[in-house]
Amino acid sequence: MANAKGAKKTANKSNNKTAGKDSKRPSLKREPVEGNSQLDKFFHDSLKDIYWAEKQLTKALPKMQDAATTEELQNAIEEHITQTEEHVSRLEQVFELMGKKPQAKKCDAMEGLIKEGESIVEETEDGSMTRDVGIIMAAQKVEHYEIATYGGLVSLARTMGRDDVAELLAATLEEEKQTDAGLTEIAENDINWEAEQEGGEESEEEEE
Ligand SMILES: [Fe+2]
Numbered sequence: 232m233a234n235a236k237g238a239k240k241t242a243n244k245s246n247n248k249t250a251g252k253d254s255k256r257p258s259l260k261r262e263p264v265e266g267n268s269q270l271d272k273f274f275h276d277s278l279k280d281i282y283w284a285e286k287q288l289t290k291a292l293p294k295m296q297d298a299a300t301t302e303e304l305q306n307a308i309e310e311h312i313t314q315t316e317e318h319v320s321r322l323e324q325v326f327e328l329m330g331k332k333p334q335a336k337k338c339d340a341m342e343g344l345i346k347e348g349e350s351i352v353e354e355t356e357d358g359s360m361t362r363d364v365g366i367i368m369a370a371q372k373v374e375h376y377e378i379a380t381y382g383g384l385v386s387l388a389r390t391m392g393r394d395d396v397a398e399l400l401a402a403t404l405e406e407e408k409q410t411d412a413g414l415t416e417i418a419e420n421d422i423n424w425e426a427e428q429e430g431g432e433e434s435e436e437e438e439e
Pocket residue numbers: 285314315318377403407
């Protein structure tokens with residue numbers, strides 16, 4: 232029984248990089264490790280990436296807010312602009328805690344998501360509810376990207392024994408989740424329905 236797991240699971244993993252020294256799994260309890268491991272570099276690069284993304288969002292969100300039709304969505308975006316500014320400064324604190332200078336590195340994914348939001352604005356009619364539907368969807372794609380990123384970073388920070396860093400990142404993660412949920416609520420309670428009505432009025436024809 233004791234060898235059953237090893238026999239099955241490690242049969243094809245003899246070249247596992249962690250194998251060799253010890254076949255035991257590493258303990259989950261770790262001492263904080265400072266250094267220049269591959270993981271440290273990866274973590275630092277990921278911070279630069281999301282730092283760039285948040286900074287770009289502080290510029291892109293006001294444009295989305297201006298383009299939005301309803302006051303409800305404008306207010307939701309307004310609130311998230313304030314949060315996003317806080318996310319930027321939390322990341323600056325994280326860089327500082329890690330002993331690094333805040334540095335941004337272009338995030339291709341966020342650039343694409345922001346571009347997508349801009350083309351939705353271009354392709355929808357000014358003052359229409361459909362535009363708000365589109366802006367909400369674009370904003371939620373941004374939120375989901377951020378949730379994935381911060382979720383991963385929080386886990387990594389904990390693994391690396393940096394609970395101080397994890398705590399800051401977790402605060403931002405929570406706000407991204409709340410924003411995402413708030414947008415779903417606005418869409419489902421009002422805007423989607425109103426956009427659906429708008430289509431009917433314009434064509435003056437009942438469509439099944
Ligand atoms: Fe954010």
